[in-house]
Amino acid sequence: xxxxxxxxxxxxxxxxxxxxxxxxxxxxxxxxxxxxxxxxxxxxxxxxxxxxxxxxxxxxxxxxxxxxxxxxxxxxxxxxxxxxxxxxxxxxxxxxxxxxxxxxxxxxxxxxxxxxxxxxxxxxxxxxxxxxxxxxxxxxxxxxxxxxxxxxxxxxxxxxxxxxxxxxxxxxxxxxxxxxxxxxxxxxxxxxxxxxxxxxxxxxxxxxxxxxxxxxxxxxxxxxxxxxxxxxxxxxxxxxxxxxxxxxxxxxxxxxxxxxxxxxxxxxxxxxxxxxxxxxxxxxxxxxxxxxxxxxxxxxxxxxxxxxxxxxxxxxxxxxxxxxxxxxxxxxxxxx
Amino acid sequence: xxxxxxxxxxxxxxxxxxxxxxxxxxxxxxxxxxxxxxxxxxxxxxxxxxxxxxxxxxxxxxxxxxxxxxxxxxxxxxxxxxxxxxxxxxxxxxxxxxxxxxxxxxxxxxxxxxxxxxxxxxxxxxxxxxxxxxxxxxxxxxxxxxxxxxxxxxxxxxxxxxxxxxxxxxxxxxxxxxxxxxxxxxxxxxxxxxxxxxxxxxxxxxxxxxxxxxxxxxxxxxxxxxxxxxxxxxxxxxxxxxxxxxxxxxxxxxxxxxxxxxxxxxxxxxxxxxxxxxxxxxxxxxxxxxxxxxxxxxxxxxxxxxxxxxxxxxxxxxxxxxxxxxxxxxx
Numbered sequence: 001x002x003x004x005x006x007x008x009x010x011x012x013x014x015x016x017x018x019x020x021x022x023x024x025x026x027x028x029x030x031x032x033x034x035x036x037x038x039x040x041x042x043x044x045x046x047x048x049x050x051x052x053x054x055x056x057x058x059x060x061x062x063x064x065x066x067x068x069x070x071x072x073x074x075x076x077x078x079x080x081x082x083x084x085x086x087x088x089x090x091x092x093x094x095x096x097x098x099x100x101x102x103x104x105x106x107x108x109x110x111x112x113x114x115x116x117x118x119x120x121x122x123x124x125x126x127x128x129x130x131x132x133x134x135x136x137x138x139x140x141x142x143x144x145x146x147x148x149x150x151x152x153x154x155x156x157x158x159x160x161x162x163x164x165x166x167x168x169x170x171x172x173x174x175x176x177x178x179x180x181x182x183x184x185x186x187x188x189x190x191x192x193x194x195x196x197x198x199x200x201x202x203x204x205x206x207x208x209x210x211x212x213x214x215x216x217x218x219x220x221x222x223x224x225x226x227x228x229x230x231x232x233x234x235x236x237x238x239x240x241x242x243x244x245x246x247x248x249x250x251x252x253x254x255x256x257x258x259x260x261x262x263x264x265x266x267x268x269x270x271x272x273x274x275x276x277x278x279x280x281x282x283x284x285x286x287x288x289x290x291x292x293x294x295x296x297x298x299x300x301x302x303x304x305x306x307x308x309x310x311x312x313x314x315x316x317x318x319x320x321x322x323x324x325x326x327x328x329x330x331x332x333x334x335x336x
Numbered sequence: 337x338x339x340x341x342x343x344x345x346x347x348x349x350x351x352x353x354x355x356x357x358x359x360x361x362x363x364x365x366x367x368x369x370x371x372x373x374x375x376x377x378x379x380x381x382x383x384x385x386x387x388x389x390x391x392x393x394x395x396x397x398x399x400x401x402x403x404x405x406x407x408x409x410x411x412x413x414x415x416x417x418x419x420x421x422x423x424x425x426x427x428x429x430x431x432x433x434x435x436x437x438x439x440x441x442x443x444x445x446x447x448x449x450x451x452x453x454x455x456x457x458x459x460x461x462x463x464x465x466x467x468x469x470x471x472x473x474x475x476x477x478x479x480x481x482x483x484x485x486x487x488x489x490x491x492x493x494x495x496x497x498x499x500x501x502x503x504x505x506x507x508x509x510x511x512x513x514x515x516x517x518x519x520x521x522x523x524x525x526x527x528x529x530x531x532x533x534x535x536x537x538x539x540x541x542x543x544x545x546x547x548x549x550x551x552x553x554x555x556x557x558x559x560x561x562x563x564x565x566x567x568x569x570x571x572x573x574x575x576x577x578x579x580x581x582x583x584x585x586x587x588x589x590x591x592x593x594x595x596x597x598x599x600x601x602x603x604x605x606x607x608x609x610x611x612x613x614x615x616x617x618x619x620x621x622x623x624x625x626x627x628x629x630x631x632x633x634x635x636x637x638x639x640x641x642x643x644x645x646x647x648x649x650x651x652x653x654x655x656x657x658x659x660x661x662x663x664x665x666x667x
Contacts, residue, residue: 010425012431015421015422020431073428074428075428091578092428092606093554098520101554193559310424310425313420313421316420
């Protein structure tokens, strides 16, 4: 059984990290604007070193499929916006129920590509640093759309479609650069308010998958119950895998939903709680894996944290990942 | 006691700390020079009280100069939590220390009384004391002690109640119970009900001369309005400088009740750019389209700790000037 991470990772240990210090140094040295961050060679060098460190840390913990380890100066939404022509970002908004904040987009016109996405260059750098497969993780176009301040021409079906085009271009570029797995994070669609928009997510994933046929597109949905969306999710043409959350309050309903699993998509099973500091025991993880494997062929299952480990202190995040890897590898060898 | 003018002006909570104090408080509590810290914190509180008074703020805050964060200060101070050594990413390049609740409180729930007395002795205007609400105290930390979230929130509510009632006994007339996490699980009604029940327990039996405010920020307020009105607060201090059209729309459909007040946020607490007087005046005039003047307070979006000191002062200065302009036209 393969073990993967599910997005961005924490970096700071005991209050310190070279990237944190470099950003502070940069803020003191220049007028801190997104453009100056984007162009600053010193910052980019530390970001590259950080990637190497995080790739090694994931491998040391036992992960088989790695996140690229890219850490933006601001946040991922902000970073993606820099590659879109004439796009402004606005004040940070709280993401889901986390105590973390992302700058939301101001969509007031049709979005169009301005530059290569930083996700692509980050993937290239990561792939050059490790022989292990790297799975770049992107927030999906629906999440950006759902949180955006949409106005005028930016609040139209055509604008959403143009947004999906950008993600499809990124996916194609990632696949051309060698990515065999691409994670698209759209957890927000599991929220009751957003569930009616599921067709937008399905349409986006289908088009992204079509643009990158060499790669498996893993749609990751954390912090929610999949419920009656499982069947239409698995019916999305080109879907390579589905990430679900089997922790906390979502464990029982999502395990129950697996009775409807069909097809050959990967199940990226989020069994280690990325929102709780307590490190699960191997036997607890084993029990959840057994329940998952009762419904989905074990060769289709990856073991994963429930969502990005970013939301945990660094020591807890990597302890969890190491425990998860031990439990999953043992399960893969010995079975239930 | 000084009568508050129409459109009373208040600060929200945190204000920028002197760099030396900010650096020093990052060390573990047991490694800190407590006497130096106390002197520095008192000097910083007195400084900000003086600045706010000189600018013309009507209801002052102490700027939370002695709190490392709005959650750890209480949980660590009550002895029920330890601070995890690895801070967690919050936004941009900002990382926050996270408390881990591990036990029942072991210290008195009376952290703020001395600070209130200190502030009151250094100000001639009203002081508003800010307390983090129990729902946020639970939501923004890790919990290894309580059986479930409800038990944690209600357990912490009992501690907050002790703080609050101690403050009232010491003479506090303006309280702000911060619940920014109230906007995070808007589609889980049971969660909102727990937050409401917790604040009701805290505020039960408070004397009528005490004005209770609550504060929320960086969330989809329209998703919790009018539900938020179940919170037993008289003033709702919200981050509205960039008010979402959805919020204005729902205010049109569900007008704010006449017996409540809105603490309308008119300056951005994250952006160091200083809004002009005209820009802020425009935001106040927009607010007056939805609220009667007598139910409107004017405040920043949130605590101004994230912007440089000079930006914070200039923002408050322009906020006061803009409010005075609008007051003149209302007179």
